Amino acid sequence: MTExxxxxxxxxxxxxxxxxxxxxxRVLRAGEFAVTAELNPPDSADRDEVYERASVFEGWVDAINATDxxxxxxxxxxxxxCALLTRVGYAPVMQISCRDRNRIAIQGDVLGAAAMGVANMLCLSGDxxxxxxxxxAKPVFDLDCMSLLETIRKMRDERVFLSGRPLSAPPEVFLGAAANPFAPPYDYRPFxxxxxxxxxxxxxxxxxCFDIPMLESYMARVRDLGLHEKCFILVGVGPLVSARAAKWIRANVPGIHIPDAVIRRLEGAERQKREGRNLCVELIQxxxxIPGVSGIHVMAYRxxxxxxxxxxxxxxxxxxxPWRGAVIDRHLSEQVATQT
Amino acid sequence: MYAVRRWSVRHARFLERLYRLFGGALERLDPIWRMMGYARLEKPVAAVEGTIKGFLFDCRMCGRCVLGSTGMSCPMNCPKQLRNGPCGGVRDGGYCEIKSDMRCVWVEAWEGAERMRQGMTIDIVQLPVDNSLQGSSSWMRAARERAAERREKVTGGIAFGGARLKDAEPQ
Known part of the structure; x- marks a missing residue:
């Protein structure tokens, strides 16, 4: 590895x-098509497991989501x-769920994470x-994704906690949220x-996303409302392992919509895992x-x-x-040049 | 009760009108409430409010009622108590991800809001619940705050209650 x-x-x-x-x-504002990926968090206290899991994305993604x-x-x-990832230069997206922590704990974590170099935060209500x-377990849900977004924005832009108490340095973060165009009530989703x-x-x-027509009609409404100009939209994708797995996900994981045609296609394939991968590539293409889409978010669980x-x-x-440990792209080195 | 609460959403327009009349009356009676003392009225009114809203909406007495902005569907019945739903887990047919035999509180809210004249207030981002208000009367608070706001407008005094007065219509 070069220095x-x-x-x-x-x-x-x-x-x-x-x-x-x-x-x-920076990548998104420069108009590039961004790629993010989800890291499967280890059931472990070993940091090397985190680095091993992150290393497979190196050079292929602009940011790595750490799920909560x-x-x-x-x-x-x-x-x-996220703290481990920033130590070696990865760009994590810290997911924050409202399920397990109240507003006191979350605001503290936002400051701590920002201090450790976390630049992206994704606000979720949580499963x-x-x-x-x-x-x-006791479900907390003290905030919801919406009030969490407002809370962090307020911390960043108004330099205060939700209570109004001032911060001496605000968390400089790029704020994200989740969207599900594939769950009812469909008409309300763009709003x-x-x-x-x-x-x-x-x-x-x-x-x-496994249903392109459904995404297209959602995006048409999003464009009508001009939302794609106010917010970068990264569409979630991922390879399905087999028809059986797809059926299981459809029946058991809330919010994931898999059309019958996708399952039939996998069933008809000789090598289902390979077909799942090919389908994922086709979906991305x-x-x-689709106008208004700024990137993809790859969730290739396991x-x-x-x-x-x-x-x-x-x-x-x-x-x-995208950034790699050993190779710096031109875009970045220019920015570094301006820094020095 | 689930059936009654769904009835309330179906009749959101009617309840909205009823609420406006009732809220207006409570507000106009502010001089009387002040004479009697809001603090003294709090407990009995909260008991009555809890009974009526409990019957109509399965109200949990969060103390910061937003029914006017949620299509007359109480968001505290959402298993995640989302004040700004629905989440991404809504099942086919609009059922809850957690309680699969219950209609999503927020799918109902969206349907109720479409029936209401002020339904578009569902687009207002609701602040997190103030847990210290749990069990207190929203009716009395709304009456007091609105009356104070009106007095302040007349006298040009200092705003009462701060930013929270700008919340979507508390009921």
Whole structure:
């Protein structure tokens, strides 16, 4: 590994019109098609497991999402993973769920994470505790995704806690939220996105997309409302392992819509896993063509090693190489040059 | 009760009108409430309010009622108590991700809001619940705050209650 001419853990210099000093916001504001991926958090206290899981994305993604007890299952914390990732220069998206912590704990974590170099935060309500491995847990839901967005925006822009107490340094973060165009009430979903933007969302990552016509009609409404100009929309994708797995997900994971045609296609394939990967590549290529879409968010649960290959074959990055430990892209080195 | 609460959403327009009349009356009676003392009235009114709203909306007496902005569907019945729903887990047919035999409180809210004259207030981002108000009367608070706001407008005094007065119509 070649020696870096700068310390990757130091935030990028401030830039006009940007609220964070991270790479993801810069890539999106520069008009590039962004790629993010979800890291499967380990059930472990070993930092090397985090680094191993992150290394498969190196050079292929603009940011890595660290989930916060997704599906209400217990794993290494989002803030812990993000702290480890920023130590070596990765750009994490810290997911914050309202399920497990109240407003006091969350605001404290926002400050702590920002201090450790986390530049992107994704505000979620969170899955119900009933779906996870500890159904007896107390659901907190003191805030919801919307009030969480407002809270962090207020901390950043007004330099105060929710209570009004002042901060001496605000968290410089790029604020994100989730969107699900594939769950009822469909007519209301674009308005809900508008509401999230009003609350502070600057980018959204959507639930898995397996239904292009449904996404297209959602995006048409989003464009009518002009929302794509106020918020970067990253569409969620991922490879399905098999028809059986797809059926299980459809029946058991709330909010994921998989059309029958997709399941039939997998059933008809000789190598279902391969077909799932091919389908994912095709979906990405179709999604890229939809006006108003700014990028993709790849959730390849337990198939993370496929992400590089999928992104490569989809061709969405064109010649662009997101940050890698050993290779610095031109875009970044220019910014570093201006810094020094 | 679930059936009654769904009836309330179906008749959101009617309840909205009723609420406006009732809220206006409570507000106009402010001089009487002040004479009797809001603090003294709090307990009995909260008991009556809890009974009526409990019957109509399965009200949880959060103390900061937003029914006027949620299509007459009480958001505290959402298992996640979302004040700004629905979440992304809504099932086919508009059922709740957690209680699969219950209609999503926020799908209902959206339907109720479409029936109401002021339904568009569903687009207002609601602040988190102030848990210290749990169990207190929203009716009395709304009457007091609105009456104070009106007095302040007349006298040009200092705003009472701060930003929260700008919340969507508390009921």
């Amino acid at each position: 870096l001419p700068y310390d990757p853990t130091i935030p990028l210099p401030p830039l006009a019109g940007h609220s964070s000093r991270g790479r993801l916001e 007890g997704s599906g209400a299952n217990c794993h290494m914390s989002s803030v812990g993973i 119900g505790v009933e779906t996870g491995d500890q159904p007896g 809900r996105l508008a509401k999230k933007i009003a609350a502070g969302a600057q980018f959204v990552q959507t639930q898995y 179709q999604i890229r063509e 198939q993370e090693e496929l992400v590089a290959d999928i992104v490569h074959e989809s061709g969405v990055l064109k010649e662009r190489k």
